[in-house]
Every structure is written in C-alpha cells, then in structure tokens.
Amino acid sequence: MLLIPVSAQCVDKRKQKPMSVSRWREVTRMKTDSTIVSFADTMFIWFRPRDSFQYNVKNGFIYKGTYTINEDSVLDFGTARYKVAERKLLSLVLTNPDGIFYFNRDSSDTVKTIVLDKEEKLLPVTNIDQMIGKWSVYRREVKEKASGQIDNSVAVRTVYITGPSTDGKQGYVFSGTDPRNKWSWYIKSLGTDQVLDCDGKNKRILKVIKCQNGEMILEDDGIKYYLKQFK
Numbered sequence: 001m002l003l004i005p006v007s008a009q010c011v012d013k014r015k016q017k018p019m020s021v022s023r024w025r026e027v028t029r030m031k032t033d034s035t036i037v038s039f040a041d042t043m044f045i046w047f048r049p050r051d052s053f054q055y056n057v058k059n060g061f062i063y064k065g066t067y068t069i070n071e072d073s074v075l076d077f078g079t080a081r082y083k084v085a086e087r088k089l090l091s092l093v094l095t096n097p098d099g100i101f102y103f104n105r106d107s108s109d110t111v112k113t114i115v116l117d118k119e120e121k122l123l124p125v126t127n128i129d130q131m132i133g134k135w136s137v138y139r140r141e142v143k144e145k146a147s148g149q150i151d152n153s154v155a156v157r158t159v160y161i162t163g164p165s166t167d168g169k170q171g172y173v174f175s176g177t178d179p180r181n182k183w184s185w186y187i188k189s190l191g192t193d194q195v196l197d198c199d200g201k202n203k204r205i206l207k208v209i210k211c212q213n214g215e216m217i218l219e220d221d222g223i224k225y226y227l228k229q230f231k
Contacts, residue, residue, distance in 0.1 A: 016069045019047040024092050028102035032095075043101065045092075053077060061214075061228055065139055079138055125211045128163055128170055128190040135159045135216050135227035143222040152176030153184075156206070156218065156225045161187065173198055173206070 026043040030036050041057040047067075048054060055077065056062045068076045073084040075094065085100070086093035092103040125131065136158050142150065153175050160183075161171035171187035173196075178184055185200035190208070196218070198204040209217040209224070216227040 016071060016073060018051050018069065019053075019067070019075075019087075021049055022047050023106040024103040025106040026101055027104050030100040030102075032097070032099055034100065037099070043103075044106065045103065061138075061230075063138065122210050123212055125190070125194050125208050128161060128187075131161045131171075131190070131208075131211050131216065132163050133161060133229050135161070136230050137225050138228050138230075139226040141224040141226070143224075150223065154221075155223070156220070156227075159216070159218070159227060171196075173200075173204070 024045045024047075026039075028036065029039045041060065043057050044055060046054040051066050051068070052064070053067045054062060054064045063077065063079055065078050067078070069084065070076075073087075075082045075084050080096075082094035082096050082101070084093075085095050090105045092105075094101045094103070137156055140150065140155070155176045156173060157176045157178070158174040159171065160174070162169070164170055168188065169186040170189060172183035173185040173187065174180075175184045183200065185198040185202075185204055188197045188199055191197055194208045196206040196208060198206060205220070207219040209219055211217075214229060218225045218227065
C-alpha cells in the first residue's frame with residue numbers, strides 16, 4: 001500500500017510545466033558536435049498565454065499556434081520539434097538533429113515588428129491567375145463542431161495551381177498521404193462564389209477565404225488550411 005503514493009509522486013515529477021510567457025532571441029548556433037556556425041536567419045520565439053506561440057526567423061514567415069511539451073522535454077510547435085536542453089530565467093537551449101540553438105531572453109521591441117495586422121482587409125479572388133504557384137500547408141485549424149480525427153488521406157497538404165490549360169486542369173491538390181508525383185484531385189475551375197471546383201478520386205469543393213500577401217487560406221468540411229509559398 002505504501003508504494004502507491006510514491007509511484008504517483010514520481011509521475012508528477014516528470015510532468016513538464018508549460019513555457020513561461022516570454023520572448024527569446026537566438027544568439028548562438030552550433031552543429032551537433034558543438035562546432036559554432038555562423039548564421040543570418042536568427043530565430044525569434046514568443047511563448048504566449050495558454051500554451052500558444054509565435055516564432056519566425058529573421059525576415060521570414062511568422063508561425064503561430066499552440067505548442068506541447070512532453071515528459072521528455074520535447075517541445076512541439078507542429079511544424080518543428082526541439083528538445084529543451086536548458087531552461088533558465090534568462091537563457092534557453094534547444095536541440096534537434098540539425099544542431100544546438102542558444103537563446104537569450106529578448107526584451108527588445110523585435111516582436112512588435114512581426115505581429116500580423118488583425119484588421120487585414122480581405123480582397124476578393126476573382127481570377128485563378130491570382131493564385132498561381134505551389135502552396136504548402138503550414139497550419140490547420142479545426143472548427144469545434146468538426147468531429148473525429150483528421151484523415152491524412154483527405155487532408156490537404158499541397159496545392160499546385162497552374163492556371164488555365166488545354167487539358168481543362170487548372171491545378172492539383174495533394175493529400176497528406178500522396179507521393180510527390182501523384183495527386184488526388186485536380187482543379188477544374190474557380191467559381192464565381194470563390195470556390196475551387198475539384199475532381200479526381202472524388203468530387204470536392206474548396207472555399208477560398210484568402211489569397212493575398214503571400215498567404216492562402218482554404219476551407220473544407222470544418223477545417224481551415226493555411227498555406228504559404230515556401231522557397
């Protein structure tokens with residue numbers, strides 16, 4: 001009987017507390033063998049209330065969402081994962097298979113320059129030529145009413161829009177399980193009600209919420225897909 005509370009205490013000690021609300025700026029980067037390397041893509045991380053985050057590299061795209069940190073100190077942003085090697089008041093060290101990343105607490109106004117405009121006016125998408133390019137999903141947002149887990153064979157991963165062509169295909173939609181050279185749907189047209197009419201393994205309609213300022217947002221079956229044209 002005496003072993004029961006001891007075991008419970010051991011489990012509690014392994015639980016990881018969420019990151020405190022704070023901002024961090026990368027100051028040193030090393031290879032996994034601790035060789036210091038030069039870098040220009042300085043990383044900025046902002047841990048926000050309720051396990052939310054915002055991070056970007058210098059002059060790069062801003063990622064936002066919620067993070068998790070497990071009992072093994074693995075910090076998961078959804079698009080990137082790091083092992084928390086050190087976690088102090090004024091310093092933070094993250095590692096991954098690519099290297100070791102040292103951060104100092106950031107008290108500058110850096111974050112103010114990267115906050116997205118909440119009042120961005122969405123312009124209408126009237127021609128598929130406005131959407132031409134290869135777009136990759138970097139975040140998904142599931143509505144509360146949507147039930148069940150996301151099916152990767154249906155979830156959008158990449159959208160490649162070519163524009164009008166002689167074969168009637170104006171682009172292609174790849175699911176999370178599609179190989180790079182095989183798509184599940186092709187885009188027939190952009191409708192007047194701002195939807196992409198798709199066909200392929202089944203008929204599908206993707207609502208276009210936004211396509212401007214380097215970002216595209218699509219919606220389908222209670223899921224919003226946020227896409228970016230990565231280089």
